[in-house]
Amino acid sequence: MVRQETRPFMVFVSRSVPRKWLMPETRGFPKTDKGLQAYISNVRAPAERTWLAIGAGLTICLEPSGAKTFQARIRRQGEVNPRRVRIGSFPALSVADARRKLAEMKSAAREGRDPALEQRRARAGVVKVRTLADLIKEYLARREGQIAAKSLKIERDLLGRTLEPVLGDRLLADLAPIDFGKAVSDYAVRLKKEGRSNGTNANKLLAAARRMFKTARGWGIIGAIDPTAGLAKPANEAPRDRILFDGRVLVGPDTKTNELGNLVAALSADPALIPVSRPTRIALHLTLRMGFRALETCALEWRAVSLDGDAPSVSVTTSKTSAGLRTLPLPRGAVELLRKQKEASKNGDVYVFPAEVGSKRAKHMHPESLSRAFARACRRLKIVGASTHDLRRTCLSGLIELGHEGVAERIAGHVPHHVLGRHYDRASRLDAMRTALEAWSAAIDEARQRSKSVLT
Template sequence: MTQTKKFPFTTRNIQALPAHQVDAASKSAEYSDATVVGLKMIVGKNGSKSFAFRYTLVGGTKRFARIGTFPAIGVAEARQVALEMRAVVDRGGDPLEGLDRLKAMPTFAEFWDSEYSPYAKQAKKSFRNDESKYRLHLKPRFGSRRLCDIGVRDIQLHHAAIRQSHTAATANRHLALLSAIFRKAMEWGRIDKNPAAGIKPFKEANQHQRFLSSDEVGRIFEAMEAEPNKVAVAALKLLLLTGTRREEALQARWEHIDLEAGQWWLPMTKSGRGRYVALSEGAKALLIALPSRGESPWVFPGRDGDKPLNNPRKAFCRILAAAGVDHLRIHDLRHSFASFAVNAGVTLYEVQELLGHSTAQMTQRYAHLADGGLRRASQAVADVVSAAVQKANGGAEGEGGLRSSRLVS
């Protein structure tokens, strides 16, 4: 049994306490302060002395909190700490709650694996991109560190490092992901503040939109014939033929494609709602020829068939190199689809529907491509005005209509 004695603690009588008996069954002797209830002095077999506080929670649970070593901590300070702990207990709290929380604090990798990742797989459409950022960059940098030990400076340094090796946009996506992770950690009671909050993103330069020319399309399709990854080739072709986003194509399932009706259902898009994609004859022929029909639920399966193709980027880069096409991203296939549609006379409203844009403003980026049609429309108005003026003047200008000087005079 632990030896227990009670007396008013003073520096002198604590110094006079003997070391606990070496042959005793207990590891230490325990003495109680007669002034502050719960304040204890623990004396070890080697003569070490330390203050502690014993208390009982509302539910009956008994707890033991170490305060500090004597004489580094004096009697007055130990009593003050014990009284503060007693006040927490009297209010229904637990003085060790913070320490317990700290002991249970997961590392960044543990939090990702056990909490954030399972949530994000179900809640975020961008999870595959997030998982790639985590695996390649975030885990090597932050994985072994506790969440509470990662501060604003750590996030800023990572943000800047990614900017050095990648674009400002990529660095900002990393910042957004880190902010989302720590925001959830706050929401779930793991940490008290988000170290990524308030960090300013880098200014992103507005990149010039890249559109394929018909000559480049021909060279790319020719290079695709020699590309060994035929699944990636088919996915890239479908992107150009439908204008869909990369992840929309890679996540395509046969159950959502109706070849007879020429429709492809996207159950979840960037806008947060599903939509139908109209399949052209070329897109239908491409899908009909795919060997995955009847063999995999995925239109573009990965190696084992149980998962979709992860990313056709490597095949895309090989194709571009063989075709001699520079400065093209996979997303530019979507821009090129819109470009070809506009130049073929498709209205911006129809382009909005084809691309699944939620607002007309998003489609306005392609408005300049329709300037030929706008010029024709403008000329039609000018012809009407010219004819009206000519009629009012009794046809004095002749069969050729008004001179330009008369229209602007």
């Protein structure tokens, strides 16, 4: 029988009949998707597997068992021979839905993607990430609960609100370093024009994008693609080197400057000379004496503090890194501070510095609250350009100036950079650290005695 292309409905049989089109009587056959839906519903199961072509490359396979499956033959870009691809089962998938799904598969094939492979991945529960917007959405969803709420908010602002509107609709396969380079540099220029930043926030955007691609590759949801590779930071960042000078151990341009002594005197004064609450003053004072990070101070727990015996100590239970989880000896000055705080604490307090009543951000004092309090103190004491992290830098710089460089890294809770420290050195060095912290505490007390009030 001669094949007639004008016929709307064709059949071929797979086994006993050679693979060629057979033309049944087509008069009265449905020509609409609605009619085809009804026809396929009522068609009887054939004696052997049969395909019905229903137009636009879509066929339905009729099995002797009564199963009916939509199929198509699709040739991916670059392939010579087309492959048969299963689209879905009837009647779970209607004729109209099958046509829409076939159109999507053809579009994917034109882009060089494998529709059959994507179907298998979808059935296996593998996340389908095609565009940058898909990646950002999946990345932020997985990061929730893995990182601090503040860090997650920063990443949402940078990736979701800044990067996605610019490149979100682009296919990951089409993204190149030039695209990210332009997006980041344009953001830096906009920040400078608006006076919001010198462009360093654009560096944060680039860092967030790099982190996203690296993490997503580790999760296995994207291939070895990284369009941020090799991009330079759009803005130059000078590392902070601010410390508080005392004129003896830490000497500034003006040898008479004693910011350290003035600050400690103000933190120790009773009644208060600065607009900072007593627990917050103790927290700032402890940060300076121990070289803690702000979070480490705020999240200290009473169960990790030992004030009795000949060797008082404190264990850091919350830190930026795993190396920051450490046990440190307490110098006499720090013991006095913690005892004062213990006397004022309530029975059942878990944290050394609990949050104020009604606070919702954390159960302990929030690091941002500590930073704002320090900023108020600096304004009152006319200390310019200092932050809470500079208290940590001041402590560590003082330890090194006093000749205790060997334990400064251990006190700071940093990962050792040498092989011996990373793999072999497991000594506690509590005695050496106690000697170093006592020497630094003595230097702080000496600076306090030399301080001259700058308060009016």
